[in-house]
Amino acid sequence: MQCSDPVEQVLLKPGMTVGELVSALGRAGAYNGGALARAADIYEGMLRDRQAVRFLGLAGAMVPAGMGRIVSDLIDGGHVDVLVSTGANLTHDIIESLGCRHYHGTAVCSDVALRDEEINRIYDVFLPNDAFIKFEEFMQEVFSELPPSAPLTIAGLLAVIGSKLDSGILASATRGNIPVYCPAIADSMIGLQFWLFSQTNRVTVDAFRDMQALLSTCFDAKRAGALLIGGGVPKNFILQSMLMTPRGFDYAVQLTGDRPDLGGLSGATLDEARSWGKITGDARAVTVYGDATITFPLLVAAVLERLGR
Amino acid sequence: MQCSDPVEQVLLKPGMTVGELVSALGRAGAYNGGALARAADIYEGMLRDRQAVRFLGLAGAMVPAGMGRIVSDLIDGGHVDVLVSTGANLTHDIIESLGCRHYHGTAVCSDVALRDEEINRIYDVFLPNDAFIKFEEFMQEVFSELPPSAPLTIAGLLAVIGSKLDSGILASATRGNIPVYCPAIADSMIGLQFWLFSQTNRVTVDAFRDMQALLSTCFDAKRAGALLIGGGVPKNFILQSMLMTPRGFDYAVQLTGDRPDLGGLSGATLDEARSWGKITGDARAVTVYGDATITFPLLVAAVLERLGR
């Protein structure tokens, strides 16, 4: 153990850039502020590494919170090679792409009254039911154009959806030819819409077939890195994808509000992932505990500032 | 607002039963201890209601922590009508059913050393790699017997697996003819095994088709109740299943370590679910915050004691 690198007290300057703040947090270096600064170093290294396949995992309700644009801008900027998302984030992305909006609300209210007013609540964000009517029209139209014979992959279905949208995560991914994986797609409004459609139609979407393309990407990767927003299916699906290959992830950054002591994967440390071989023994990896509506924009703004230099 | 029901200071008696302790927590009535007691009241009501369809959602890493037996015993006891699980819990259930064991380990160790010794870590539980070799043999054999033509549902695949096992969650469910839904099945070792199999074979498992049977159950339900262990896909999939029906859940108990202020579904309050109509306006619902390795056995032991009277 050594005591060689002193904590520098943070000096704030009015008008300082986000990158300057994150660098100051790095010189302080403690707790989650320090972890965030290390995350910026790792994410910068991962984005600069031309030989690394860059995964982005997107859990939580990030799009309703206004974090979707950061994801689509990362895709447009060429910083994402593979996206793995929950169905919910994609549902809300489609809703925003169709011109519907989420609204500033409050977490302290009567949910029964909200129900009467046909407003759905996501913590302190409100979403009127109207949005789901537009969503239904859109989804039913998309489903109706699908070929009834050969089974689709989930990523294939999402690419079709993305091709019909002008903006947002799915639109950017389709435009950039970036695969979007969503293993639990049935667990979302997309799933419910599919059920509606299947009352009178038949289309088959294969639950497993995306593994082929994904594993192929993993086998071909010289190096691999992952930015994990939240845990859940995206985190596990990304980390397990390298399990079958001879190597693991070389870079990993996790932004999560979960905790390790509950035993769940969402809060599991990235060190734990080393025991499984999902992450290499000498991978650069860090977890930042906190709300991703703070840590995700901080991290990305700081790294984009560095890349812009 | 009224002050009519006083907090009774908890009186502990050596040798008291779990049910007596939970009742004492109910008379105290505060914070998560009080919530746990209310959860027992609600879960007891839900299990006594012959007209209610009882859902069980299983997220987290419950089987490696020794909580799987509680689930299979609940199924055997006729207390579960629909099970929704993560792929991970089913993977570890299969592993235990095949005679492999999880082991007491520690969270404070070198994961690189564990990797060298071929031990996988789940917080403070160790699982030797051997288990996955047995798991692979078993899964490849199961897959090889599947019909190559018509697409399977995920629940159908899980029922096939369960039929080949003697004990555990899947075995109990298959024996009891209880459907097990696992929308994100690709996001688990089962998914990786399927990828292996698909290198030389072709079977189609439909990502969406389980919605049919599930929604049909929901439409037929006079009343519905849900016990949600953790959040993730199982929680959302269960709660959204009632969305298409004219009614919502009448009973809901959530045991979670997540928090609402992060906006994610896993930590969302059950009140929030009322705004969506997933839970009825007058549903009996409570969330108990804490580690389910404590709250789940406490809750079930207390309710079984009451039912046994």
Added chain:
Amino acid sequence: MQCSDPVEQVLLKPGMTVGELVSALGRAGAYNGGALARAADIYEGMLRDRQAVRFLGLAGAMVPAGMGRIVSDLIDGGHVDVLVSTGANLTHDIIESLGCRHYHGTAVCSDVALRDEEINRIYDVFLPNDAFIKFEEFMQEVFSELPPSAPLTIAGLLAVIGSKLDSGILASATRGNIPVYCPAIADSMIGLQFWLFSQTNRVTVDAFRDMQALLSTCFDAKRAGALLIGGGVPKNFILQSMLMTPRGFDYAVQLTGDRPDLGGLSGATLDEARSWGKITGDARAVTVYGDATITFPLLVAAVLERLGR
């Protein structure tokens, strides 16, 4: 690393005792359920050790939640040698001892309306203002009887208060001649009452002088153990008390809802305390993360059951 001690799946039996449940959690051994079982082993060992001084730290709002009786019963049972508490817990203990009650309330309500109705809220517990009127009368009378000359210690003041009460923590402590330390006593309604008194009177209570008796106890201790309910001042004050002696705590159990990654003492692991020498290198120590309104009664009921055998 070894894999020798398998996780036993928890088998619940209707009517099982709390001790049986905790033992089953111990055989499962994982996450916080396993930690709770280890805590029971350690706390049992600590209570059986006739040569160990047993400290109890009491933070959080435990008395309003009905956990005060557990503390006073532990004192009456001879299981506590030194109590360190927040001022708030002692304030609410006095209030209950004076015959006032806390009430079952709700966390989802209008606090402005509560204010109008003169009800104070502690999460989901309500306390009418009346209680503080009785409290004020009592405290002013106690203060008026104090000797104006020589400075009192805080523990001395609390013993005077306890001598005037029939039941509760302070009453039990005074009866049992157990010192109650409360370094932050000014930070409580007791402090505000003292301010009222000091408008027209003068009494001096020494902020530091309790250290003498406490440190003397520590120097005399052959061995020492601590049960820490929550963090805050009680945890730190107890742990630092052994710092000046040649040895540290031999037994330590912490029940907390805080987390280590925030850097605060309340969530700090007990391992961290080893680096400071507050806990011996080979001390038996464990932290159980969760709400103490669940873990504290579980732990104590299980240990009392064992001691009763």
Added chain:
Amino acid sequence: MQCSDPVEQVLLKPGMTVGELVSALGRAGAYNGGALARAADIYEGMLRDRQAVRFLGLAGAMVPAGMGRIVSDLIDGGHVDVLVSTGANLTHDIIESLGCRHYHGTAVCSDVALRDEEINRIYDVFLPNDAFIKFEEFMQEVFSELPPSAPLTIAGLLAVIGSKLDSGILASATRGNIPVYCPAIADSMIGLQFWLFSQTNRVTVDAFRDMQALLSTCFDAKRAGALLIGGGVPKNFILQSMLMTPRGFDYAVQLTGDRPDLGGLSGATLDEARSWGKITGDARAVTVYGDATITFPLLVAAVLERLGR
């Protein structure tokens, strides 16, 4: 309920200032990112209000994490009228003022080995024992110069200490004539040093007498605002200080990693404080959940940027 103010997706720009980022989080407006932006609005309003007494509460281990300079700069900038701190933060402030440093360490290490190397750990910060030797010399000298007769207040003692230091929180406070309250001062290394001193000397520090000056400040305040870093004694002591006055706080911002459902004061919502009258019914108040090593510098940098305009 209304849906009028849409969530704006966050647009990040390389080189954007911290203030611009926080404003973008405010337009997104959701979860803790939105709360942080509201906190900036409230804190800006509080600092611009010339008639408001501005309290700062400092819990957690902020100085070892490099956050002390932000506090002393706020004091130097005239933005703090009353500081309430834990003893630990003041201890580490004195240590840094004496020229000793905290060091970047790691949370994953052997604490027994650290003990052997005489390094104390605070999560991932290391502090060599040398620092405490210098601290002891300094404190014993300070104590030796205190007048033995009349009892001191705690704030008075801290002002004496501050007068002997050139930099840091206590130095800035003394220079600026800002009172520093620390009700639990005995619960810190300062307390242990006092015990050492009292082995051969006698000085009396009054536990309660600071209430006089503090309450006087509260009675004189036209308006009052509080920035609360963490919970603990500083939060409660600040909030309770307005209880005796006819009014409560008008502005309140809390940055905490605790949660309300555990019932403790540290995690209690500021709404709860309205029921007690600690905060006025129409006070502007917000809690930001997260690690203060991220939220505190973000908040202050954004507000200083606005004030500088």
